[in-house]
Amino acid sequence: LATAVFNRLCDGFEGFCFLKNVRERAEKYGIDHLKTELLSKLLKEEDASPFVTPGGITNFAKKRLSRTKVLVVLDDVNDSDQMEDLCGGHTWFGTSSRIIVTTRDKHVLVKADADHIHEVETLNSDDSLRLFSLNAFKQNCTIEAEQVELSKRVLNYCK
Structure with missing residues (x-):
């Protein structure tokens, strides 16, 4: 859903960045690595590491960003x-x-005192099973009984 919204809106912004898997990548590479990636895309700089400081970004980067209309997806x-x-x-x-x-x-x-929170409704059981089958088995058709049972167990685990 976030990808679709991003793709639809990004043309209306001077700078844009979609940072995928923040949790996982912050643990693996550190938050400064993600911050450098974000600034590189927003400031259109090949190497934005000089703009990253411990706990923030440089005043120069802040000044440039403050004059830029951006779309960021975390x-x-x-x-x-x-x-x-x-x-x-x-x-x-x-x-x-x-x-x-x-x-x-x-x-x-x-x-974080978000301005607006939108909660996405969960899929019903049939739609969940259909989506899972499409991704797990690369097919959108009837699956065998043993696959259905295993799929339902996986879906219950994911709830």
């Missing part, structure tokens, strides 16, 4: 500190900028 955030580290709250970007955050934990958004 995918799979699990800590409000990640949002602060990557986006400086709402203070780094120009007016009309948008930050979209996906998370499995609503409290991350509440703690």
Whole structure:
């Protein structure tokens, strides 16, 4: 859903960045690596590492960003500190900028004082099974009884 929204909106912004798997990549590479990737895309700089400081970004980068209308998607955030580290709250970007955050934990958004929280409804059992089959078995047709049972167990585990 976030990818579709991003693809639909990005043309209306001067800078845009979709950071996938923030939780996993922050653990693996560190938040400064993600911040460098974000700044590289938003500032259109090949190497944005000079703009990254411990706990923030340089004043020069802040000044450039504050004059830029950006669209940022942070995918799979699990800590409000990640949002602060990557986006400086709402203070780094120009007016009309948008930050979209996906998370499995609503409290991350509440703690970060998000302007708007949209909860996506879960799929019903039939639609969940159909989507799972399409991705797991690469088919959108009837699956065998043993695959159905195993698939239902996987779906229950994911709830």
